[in-house]
Amino acid sequence: MNAQDDYIIKPDLDSDVTTRPVKARDQFGNVLSLNAVQERPLTLFLNSREIVTLMSVGDYPDLLGVGYLVNQNMLTKDDVITAIDYDEEIQTIVIRTEHETDYEDKLKRKVLTSGCAMGTIFGDIMDKVEEAHLSTSLKLRASTIAPVLQKIKDTPSLYQKAGSIHGCVLCQEDKPILYTEDVGRHNALDKIAGYLYLNNLQADDYYLYTTGRLTSEMVIKAVSMGITIVISRSGSTHWAIELAQKTGLTLINRARGKRFLVLNDQDRIIYDL
Amino acid sequence: MNAQDDYIIKPDLDSDVTTRPVKARDQFGNVLSLNAVQERPLTLFLNSREIVTLMSVGDYPDLLGVGYLVNQNMLTKDDVITAIDYDEEIQTIVIRTEHETDYEDKLKRKVLTSGCAMGTIFGDIMDKVEEAHLSTSLKLRASTIAPVLQKIKDTPSLYQKAGSIHGCVLCQEDKPILYTEDVGRHNALDKIAGYLYLNNLQADDYYLYTTGRLTSEMVIKAVSMGITIVISRSGSTHWAIELAQKTGLTLINRARGKRFLVLNDQDRIIYDL
Numbered sequence: 001m002n003a004q005d006d007y008i009i010k011p012d013l014d015s016d017v018t019t020r021p022v023k024a025r026d027q028f029g030n031v032l033s034l035n036a037v038q039e040r041p042l043t044l045f046l047n048s049r050e051i052v053t054l055m056s057v058g059d060y061p062d063l064l065g066v067g068y069l070v071n072q073n074m075l076t077k078d079d080v081i082t083a084i085d086y087d088e089e090i091q092t093i094v095i096r097t098e099h100e101t102d103y104e105d106k107l108k109r110k111v112l113t114s115g116c117a118m119g120t121i122f123g124d125i126m127d128k129v130e131e132a133h134l135s136t137s138l139k140l141r142a143s144t145i146a147p148v149l150q151k152i153k154d155t156p157s158l159y160q161k162a163g164s165i166h167g168c169v170l171c172q173e174d175k176p177i178l179y180t181e182d183v184g185r186h187n188a189l190d191k192i193a194g195y196l197y198l199n200n201l202q203a204d205d206y207y208l209y210t211t212g213r214l215t216s217e218m219v220i221k222a223v224s225m226g227i228t229i230v231i232s233r234s235g236s237t238h239w240a241i242e243l244a245q246k247t248g249l250t251l252i253n254r255a256r257g258k259r260f261l262v263l264n265d266q267d268r269i270i271y272d273l
Numbered sequence: 274m275n276a277q278d279d280y281i282i283k284p285d286l287d288s289d290v291t292t293r294p295v296k297a298r299d300q301f302g303n304v305l306s307l308n309a310v311q312e313r314p315l316t317l318f319l320n321s322r323e324i325v326t327l328m329s330v331g332d333y334p335d336l337l338g339v340g341y342l343v344n345q346n347m348l349t350k351d352d353v354i355t356a357i358d359y360d361e362e363i364q365t366i367v368i369r370t371e372h373e374t375d376y377e378d379k380l381k382r383k384v385l386t387s388g389c390a391m392g393t394i395f396g397d398i399m400d401k402v403e404e405a406h407l408s409t410s411l412k413l414r415a416s417t418i419a420p421v422l423q424k425i426k427d428t429p430s431l432y433q434k435a436g437s438i439h440g441c442v443l444c445q446e447d448k449p450i451l452y453t454e455d456v457g458r459h460n461a462l463d464k465i466a467g468y469l470y471l472n473n474l475q476a477d478d479y480y481l482y483t484t485g486r487l488t489s490e491m492v493i494k495a496v497s498m499g500i501t502i503v504i505s506r507s508g509s510t511h512w513a514i515e516l517a518q519k520t521g522l523t524l525i526n527r528a529r530g531k532r533f534l535v536l537n538d539q540d541r542i543i544y545d546l
Contacts, residue, residue, distance in 0.1 A: 020511045024526070025535040027415050029544035034534070039489055039510035055488065142300050164486045164508035183488060183510055213437045215328065215456060216312055235437035237312035237456055238293045253297070261307070262298040271302035 006175040009060070009195060011157045011167075017058045017088075019162045035162035039183045045094040046074060049104055057158065057165060057182050060191050061086045064182070065093040067194030071221045073125050074103040075197070129220050134228045134248045135204040141270045144174050145231065146258045152176050152209060159211070166212040168192055170227075172205055185212030186221065193225050203227045214251065219243040229268055231255045236263055279448040282333070282468060284430045284440075290331045292435045308435035312456045318367040319347060322377055330431065330438060330455050333464050334359045337455070338366040340467030344494045346398050347376040348470070402493050407501045407521045408477040414543045417447050418504065419531045425449050425482060432484070439485040441465055443500075445478055458485030459494065466498050476500045487524065492516040502541055504528045509536055 012018070019035040026032060043053045044065050051074065056064055062084045069075035080098040087093075148171055158165050158181045166185035170178040170192050180191035189210065196203055207229035208222060214236040220243065222230050231252040236244075244251040244264040251264040262269055285291070292308040299305060316326045317338050324347065329337055335357045342348035353371040360366075421444055431438050431454045439458035443451040443465050453464035462483065469476055480502035481495060487509040493516065495503050504525040509517075517524040517537040524537040535542055 022511065022514055022536065025538060025542075025544075027418070027531065027533050027544075028546055029415075029542075032534075036509060036511040036514055036536075039512040055490075142302075145300070162508075164510060183486075213456075217328075235435075236309060237437060238295065238309040239312040241295055241309055258300065260300050261305075262302075263295065263309075265298060269298075269302075271298075271300075273301055 006151075006177055007155070007179060008177050009063075010155060010179040011181055012059060013156050013158070013161055015059060018158055037158060037162045037165045037183060041091055043092045044068060045092065046101065046104065047094075047096055049107070054187060055183055056187050060180065060194070061088075061093050063180070063191040063194030063198070064187055065095055065194065066197055067190035067192065068187075069095060070193045070197045071190050071224060073128055073224070075101060078102075081198075125220060125224065129223050129243070129247060132223050132226075132247055134223065134226065136228075136248075136266075136268070138205060138207065138228050139268055139270055140207060140229055140250075142260075142273045145252075145255060145260060148174055148176060149209070149255060149257070152179070155179060157181060167210065168212075169209040170203075170206045171209060172207075176209070177206075185210060186217060188212075189218065189221050189225075193221070196225065207231065209233075209255070213237070214240045214253070216240050216243055219247070219249060219251075223247045223249055228266075231260065279424075279450055280428070280452060281450050282336075283428060283452040284454055285332060286429050286431065286434055288332060291431055310431060310435045310438045310456060314364055316365045317341060318365065319374065319377065320367075320369055322380070327460060328456055329460050333453065333467070334361075334366050336453070336464040336467030336471070337460055338368055338467065339470055340463035340465065341460075342368060343466045343470045344463050344497060346401055346497070348374060354471075398493060398497065402496050402516070402520060405496050405499075405520055407496065407499065409501075409521075409539075409541070411478060411480065411501050412541055412543055413480060413502055413523075415533075415546045418525075418528060418533060421447055421449060422482070422528060422530070425452070428452060430454060440483065441485075442482040443476075443479045444482060445480075449482070450479075458483060459490060461485075462491065462494050462498075466494070469498065480504065482506075482528070486510070487513040487526070489513050489516055492520070492522060492524075496520045496522055501539075504533065 022036045038058050039055050041053045042056045044051045079101050082098050083096040085094040152169050165181050166188050167181045168188040169176045178192050180188045182188040203226040208227050209231045211233045213234040214232050216239045219240045229250040235253045241263050248266050250266045250268040253261045295309045311331050312328050313331050314326045315329045317324045352374050355371050356369040358367040425442050438454050439461050440454045441461040442449045451465050453461045455461040476499040481500050482504045484506045486507040487505050489512045492513045502523040508526045514536050521539050523539045523541040526534045
């Protein structure tokens, strides 16, 4: 069976939104053609409030917008989304909720005092992460990893088409199912968070593969999403490793071909190779 | 002659600030030791005002702090720095100037109105970039690039020691002279900006090599620094290429070994291979 068939979401290579052709010269001066990934601003509104302008490759703006708010703890399970209005022309996305969110209320009060609520918000996120109780049910066989990485590698992607882009892939058992890409690895992960939130899915049964490095921010996002195993093609910062140990997140680095390094095991890896 | 001898600034591998040893398991479960780069918050103050908290590997905090302010257009040639106070314990750096900066004044007025001045600041930076007149004097022989890349590759680095870190190298003729690294490629470039500012140097005669991808933000920083040629080991986003064309920045991508791709020439490259 074709690995592609398992995907719920995968890179759309036919879209002209995400890449553009460019001309270049090689070291000898010979002209050649290649593709470059788009990087365009997407300004995100939560109801009437402007939240942030994200630099994005431009696909799945709804998943990115919702996922960003979820991972920033600005949108919670208690909030009910009534509309998601994306305007490609002016590159804005507006997420509308039934009632004003806690965050908006908090921000309103905060702005009256010290002008910027970002400190508070980060504090809230860290609290959420510290309190997180990650499920221990998911186990992963070491022998499963290489075949899954191969399936991902065999999937046509913007990375293959243009390079200079990061990918995140949510996997279940031996199947990659959600494959998102963006110019920032955080955006790619936020898109997955957006899908999980909009489809009311728990991340407990899934594990994440990412091409990007694991910084503290990536670990914080993964843990707040309830992901219990993160596999990176790249490495981790020391703080990311500390946060994984503190929160009980299984961390795997340098996953290439048949090789990988387990930085934090948490008894989720079955060494069967 | 040893390539190291040309460096004014290079990675300090003896410092225990930048990396820490960690234990890991390979795919068979065998325990091994490696190093992980530090990622720690550095909170930056301009006089009495808290500006930002940067995640940094922790070396050259003075260059990072000053360079960040310079590249954000918060510190200009007209400002006189009277003190740089770094407190490693509480991870703060305070840049003190003789007089209040334009930025502080602007921010003060702005906060009274709409609560956050970031929009204004970005506007200012874009204006500065659009107005930039990059020097056309510097030419670079295609035959110079591979030997310089080899010298950089031969330089002991945090990347070699621990991986998961980006490097920026400012080069003159066939010599790499300023080699900075950080968990974020922007920080590595800001450190170079800090050195240039503190030593009152123009970037006109130098070209930049970076391991990181070139996004719009990297091009904006390079142009506002007066750098005229940027060489990346990786690729560029389409907007980065557009900005290079608009501002007249020479952009080289995928520079590995003897190969590279010129995305925007600007008649600065002499094809002599």
